[in-house]
Amino acid sequence: MSIRTFSVWRGDKNGGRFVEYQVEVEEGMVVLDAIHQIQRTQAHDLACRWNCKAAKCGSCSAEVNGRPRLMCKTRLDALPVGEMVRIQPLQTFPIIRDLVTDVSWNYQVNKKIPPFAPRPDASWVMLQQDVNRAQEFRKCIECFLCQNVCHVLREHERKSEFFGPRFFVRIASLQMHPMDSLDRLPLLKNEAGLGLCNITKCCTEVCPEDIHITDNAIIPLKERVVDRYYDPIQILLRKIKGEKASHAGGK
Amino acid sequence: MAQTGSVLERNGLGVTARRDAWWLQPLLVFLGLTAFGVYAMWAAWQGNNYLYQAHGAYYLSPFYSPDLHVLFGIQLPFSFAFLILWIPLGFRATCYYYRKAYYRSYFLDPPACAVGEPKGRCYRGERAFPFILQNFHRYFFYLATLLLLSLWYDAVRSFFFRDPAGQLHFGVGVGSLVLLFNVLTLSAFTLGCNSLRHLVGGRLDCFSCSAAARTRHKLWSGVSLLNLKHAPWAWISLFAVGFADLYVRLCAMGVWHDVRIF
Amino acid sequence: MNEKYETHEHDVIVIGAGGAGLRAAIECSALGAKTALICKSLLGKAHTVMAEGGVAAALAHVDAQDSWRTHFQDTLFGGKYLNNWRMAELHAREAPERVRELERWGAVFDRTPDGKILQRAFGGHTYRRLAHVGDRTGLELIRTLQDKGVHQGIDVFMECTITKLLKDGERVCGAFGYWRETGRFVVYKAKAVVLATGGIGKCYKITSNSWESTGDGHALGYEAGAELVDMEFVQFHPTGMVWPPGVMGLLVTEAVRGEGGILRNNQGERFMEKYDPKRMDLSTRDVVARAIYTEVKEGRGSPHGGCFLDISHRKAPYIRQKLPSMYHQFKELADVDITKEPMEVGPTSHYTMGGIKVDADTGASTVPGLYAAGECTGGVNGANRLGGNSLSDLLVFGRRAGAGAAEYANRAAPPRIDQTQVENAAGEMIGFFDRPGAADPYKLHVDLQNTMQNLAGIFREEKDLTMAVARLEDLQRRAAHVGVVEGQRMYNPGWHLCRDLHNMLICSQAIVRAALLRKESRGAHSRLDFPKYDEYWGEHNIVIKKEPDGMKVQARPVVKVAELIPLVDEKKAKETK
Structure with missing residues (x-):
């Protein structure tokens, strides 16, 4: 057992500071264990969210040594030995207190996405290969690390015109569902602000569920938007084939 | 003991709590792309030494393929490589991987994940000119595929050597292998294209609903497999194409002597 | 109003x-x-x-x-x-x-x-x-x-x-x-x-x-x-992680056994053969949890006090497809590659x-x-x-x-709120701030958890349960003195815990008192002093209700459905065969 120093941001929307704590570290410990120990023994009121402690609920998101991580999944032995461990809240969302931020914006965005609407003639016969893509997207645990790291939200603060990677993944899961009947491409192009994404892939880098957010969700959606709005040949083909095919690339 | 400092001081280039060498990757990408760009400009500018024909060999630099002189017999006041190179340049510039690479390393938008950007810029993403043009990536893909066919022709051609009697014989020179390597990596890069992945099957919502869809699912799976390693192929093929030009050029200049293996 | x-x-x-x-x-x-x-x-x-x-x-x-x-x-x-x-x-x-x-x-x-x-x-x-x-x-x-x-x-x-x-x-x-x-x-x-x-x-x-x-x-x-x-x-789930300490108790899904996972002790034996030869590893959870507990207690456990659960005989891609989060959980938290090595698991309250x-x-x-x-x-x-x-x-x-x-x-008629009840509830929460020299809620929680783990866990007996009743009463008294040691009302987990303890104490008392009354072993309730089924208790549930003088515990006949009796008899006959 050894002692390590943790520097944890304490404060609220009016400001705060990093406070150092010494924690007894045992083998296999994760950052969240250390936070719990601090809570139990040194700072009863240290605010942090957590639930499952198994990387399945996505509650304990924070920035550990500047990197957006789930605290329950970040092993101490994977961090540089002998250095202080610095923990701060997600930077993209308003601070509530200590490591807790106000992520309610995400829930508002989710409400704007038209939900699953099965085709009236849906047979519900789907092969595994038909659902693999949607299943990958549905692994999302809504930790909002991708939203936090995305520079469109983090640096450019475009919350009013950009849904963020989490919700592109959600839209992709609906759009590629074999039984869904809705067309969400106009939403993607306009309100969701897909064009603001410049595919710099930080969302994919931080995803604790290893969802290939950029390659499997965002880029395929961008290509569908191209089909609909930018590709002259596709547009012409649709004109020739008539109105019915106008949903190509969407539904 | 406690330190002070607000968390929310996130604006400004390079402002981050990260302690690793986050700047290393964008720097390497910057150096790599710049070095290649400078070399490619120089090589295209030359307008000569792109074809090596000594000892019966026929090695054509990929920067000059197809050989417009031979095809059309035209003479231009500038190197005809410029008539060709805009295609691979456009293909790579609009490629989803390269976009990430240069947005990060050239535009610092962002320089790295969770690292601050220069202050006070107006960000418009890919919704406005010029980056809205990225949406035409698939057209560059179509054109790049044509060039790829030409490069395959060159690669195959490089395995045939003309004897003094004017007869073609199969043979293998180091240059043949260089050109083959070049076209193989370019194929792996081109056929892993995200636009191709979409067109070939990604645009379908159901992969099992018709015989055509099932076939397209197989194609999509194949492209997906290449696409997983799109970034490494992007770099390997970039190196390969630069090296192929250099090899042919050095041979043609007589600086380097091609070795006939077989 | x-x-x-x-x-x-x-x-x-x-x-x-x-x-x-x-x-x-x-x-x-x-x-x-x-x-x-x-x-x-x-x-x-x-x-x-x-x-x-x-x-x-x-x-x-x-x-x-x-x-x-x-x-x-x-x-x-x-x-x-x-x-x-x-x-x-x-x-x-x-x-x-x-x-x-x-x-x-x-x-x-x-x-x-x-x-x-x-x-x-x-x-x-x-x-x-x-x-x-x-x-x-x-x-x-x-x-x-x-x-x-x-x-x-x-x-x-x-x-x-x-x-x-x-x-x-x-x-x-x-x-x-x-x-x-x-x-x-x-x-x-x-x-x-x-x-x-x-x-x-x-x-x-x-x-x-x-x-x-x-x-x-x-x-x-x-x-x-x-x-x-x-x-x-x-219910103690038979397979929780036992190592590293930070994740002790973390669930290892039964799907591992559903997909063919095998339980072994440190001798390499498939010990479920002894406990339920018919269902083996896919026996009911109470049986498997007791089996693992017994193996460990008798010295046949794994290094960290559990047993081995092995799925590595299935092909690696299959494991990664069917048990992806287990694969990652062990890989990342315990450095164990479940496609190659067995997991260490033990019972966890579930x-x-x-x-x-x-x-x-x-x-x-x-x-x-x-x-x-x-x-x-x-x-x-x-x-x-x-x-x-x-x-x-x-x-x-x-x-x-x-x-x-x-x-x-x-x-229903529109609800009418009684302001006194509201004020009492508010007073209770505010009260936690009003205790100079307040007791530490975290400490009390640890004591409660240890009491329940040690005295009302997988195996129970009269003397343990009686002791648990006494300890819980003591904890109840101490709970009246817990309070907020630091911080204000904004997102203060210490304050929240003060109130949560109240609920946990009620549940713990209900568990212990019911366990004390049921003098038999059945399902998840195993009494060392009454290791067999009891006919009376097989027909009765235990019901708990709050009375003015405290917690009332009583037996009540099982709710049956006449038309379903043939189905139940058929199952009973099949299982006793």
């Missing part, structure tokens, strides 16, 4: 937003009731996400012989015939439709080769019955319900803890709580209340449960006068079969206007729950409780 505190008025409020709460709220609002959904965490983080293996439903997609009757029989056999038969019947009959409904709402289950919902084998189920999505079925379920719910116009109140049910005479008329974020108080007026708060895992030291599982619904219901049933039955006693058809508790669903109820699972039955339970009875509450609200 009550504008001192933020006040909301609804037809129905649902407390708890796990699967049961969400399903109840969806049903309520679909029936036209103005519905509020209140949860302690963010929406979608509830413990349901930890349900990994699947949802049990006799769809008969993989094994065509399966039917609701077999599912009913399996459930009763697993519950050692203490189940509420009517609940078990409804559960088995309606689960398939609830699963299909989930698919129509957008859930994407794993598929059979002919494109139907795939089902896997699980402990105690005669046929392959669990519809699943890899090993993250609970997440799929909660996300599907969440999206269905928010688009249906349910009002969601996140990070809000309810501390008291408000009553208007006999009936329930609302709830009092606080916002975790600000610490401000809030009053909900409602014609009906649905409790769906989940389990009590945090009473134990080694548990697969999150901080939320503090038995809130059990305690809220109990204090409002509702009866609790089967509280002695706490689920409580006991809870609020409800009417099978409507989810109504014994208090007018109070409904309950999911883990915080008792009845469907009897003495031991089969894996996969919790997700089907919460779908079936979440829907029924939602419908029951909506129907009640439809004909």
Whole structure:
């Protein structure tokens, strides 16, 4: 057992500071264990969210040594030995207190996405290969690390015109569902602000569920938007084939 | 003991709590792309030494393929490589991987994940000119595929050597292998294209609903497999194409002597 | 009238937003009731996400012989015939439709080769019955319900803890709580209340449960006068992680065994041969948990005090596809590659079969206007729950409780809030700030967990349980002195814990007292001093109710259904053969 120093941001929307704590570290410990120990023994009121402690609920998101991580999944032995461990809240969302931020914006965005609407003639016969893509997207645990790291939200603060990677993944899961009947491409192009994404892939880098957010969700959606709005040949083909095919690339 | 400092001081280039060498990757990408760009400009500018024909060999630099002189017999006041190179340049510039690479390393938008950007810029993403043009990536893909066919022709051609009697014989020179390597990596890069992945099957919502869809699912799976390693192929093929030009050029200049293996 | 505190008025409020709460709220609002959904965490983080293996439903997609009757029989056999038969019947009959409904709402289950919902084998189920999505079925379920719910116009109140049910005479008329974020108080007026708060895992030291599982619904219901049933039955999941220390108790899904995982001791023996040669590794959870415990106690355990669970004989890509989160969990948290090496596992407190006693058809508790669903109820699972039955339970009875509450609200008079009750509830919460030299709630929690773990765990006996009763009384006294040591009302977990302890103490007392009364071993309740089944207790449940003079514990005959007797007799005959 050894002692390590943790520097944890304490404060609220009016400001705060990093406070150092010494924690007894045992083998296999994760950052969240250390936070719990601090809570139990040194700072009863240290605010942090957590639930499952198994990387399945996505509650304990924070920035550990500047990197957006789930605290329950970040092993101490994977961090540089002998250095202080610095923990701060997600930077993209308003601070509530200590490591807790106000992520309610995400829930508002989710409400704007038209939900699953099965085709009236849906047979519900789907092969595994038909659902693999949607299943990958549905692994999302809504930790909002991708939203936090995305520079469109983090640096450019475009919350009013950009849904963020989490919700592109959600839209992709609906759009590629074999039984869904809705067309969400106009939403993607306009309100969701897909064009603001410049595919710099930080969302994919931080995803604790290893969802290939950029390659499997965002880029395929961008290509569908191209089909609909930018590709002259596709547009012409649709004109020739008539109105019915106008949903190509969407539904 | 406690330190002070607000968390929310996130604006400004390079402002981050990260302690690793986050700047290393964008720097390497910057150096790599710049070095290649400078070399490619120089090589295209030359307008000569792109074809090596000594000892019966026929090695054509990929920067000059197809050989417009031979095809059309035209003479231009500038190197005809410029008539060709805009295609691979456009293909790579609009490629989803390269976009990430240069947005990060050239535009610092962002320089790295969770690292601050220069202050006070107006960000418009890919919704406005010029980056809205990225949406035409698939057209560059179509054109790049044509060039790829030409490069395959060159690669195959490089395995045939003309004897003094004017007869073609199969043979293998180091240059043949260089050109083959070049076209193989370019194929792996081109056929892993995200636009191709979409067109070939990604645009379908159901992969099992018709015989055509099932076939397209197989194609999509194949492209997906290449696409997983799109970034490494992007770099390997970039190196390969630069090296192929250099090899042919050095041979043609007589600086380097091609070795006939077989 | 009550504008001192933020006040909301609804037809129905649902407390708890796990699967049961969400399903109840969806049903309520679909029936036209103005519905509020209140949860302690963010929406979608509830413990349901930890349900990994699947949802049990006799769809008969993989094994065509399966039917609701077999599912009913399996459930009763697993519950050692203490189940509420009517609940078990409804559960088995309606689960398939609830699963299909989930698919129509957008859930994407794993598929059979002919494109139907795939089902896997699980402990105690005669046929392959669990519809699943890899090993993250609970997440799929909660996300599907969440999206269905928010688009249906349910009002969601996140990070809000309810501390008291408000009553208007006999009936329930609302709830009092606080916002975790600000610490401000809030009053909900409602014609009906649905409790769906989940389990009590945090009473134990080694548990697969999150901080939320503090038995809130059990305690809220109990204090409002509702009866609790089967509280002695706490399920220890046989396979929790035992190493590293930080993740001790973390669930290792039964799907590992469903996919062919084998349990071994340090001699390399398949010890389940000794304990249940017929079902082996896929025996019911009570049996497997006791087996592992016994092996460890007799010196045949693994290095970190568990046993070995090995799936490495299956092909690596298959394991990664069917058990992806287990693969990552062990890889990242324990440095173990489960495609190559065995896991180390041991029992962990996982689920409580006991809870609020409800009417099978409507989810109504014994208090007018109070409904309950999911883990915080008792009845469907009897003495031991089969894996996969919790997700089907919460779908079936979440829907029924939602419908029951909506129907009640439809004909109920408008609620009247009694200001004194509100002020008392507020006073209790404020009181924690008002204790100079307050006792440390964290310390008390650790003591409680140790007491329950050591004295009311997998194996129990008279002297331990008697000691536990005394210790709990002592803890109860100490709990009157816990208070906030530092911080204010804004997002202060120390303050929250002070109140949660109250609920955990009620649940712990109920568990221990019921366990003391049941002088036999049955299902999840194993008495070293009474190791056999007892005929009387095989026909009786234990019911707990709050009386003016304290907790009243009594035996009551099992609720049977005459038409189902042949089915039950058939199963009994088959199993004794």
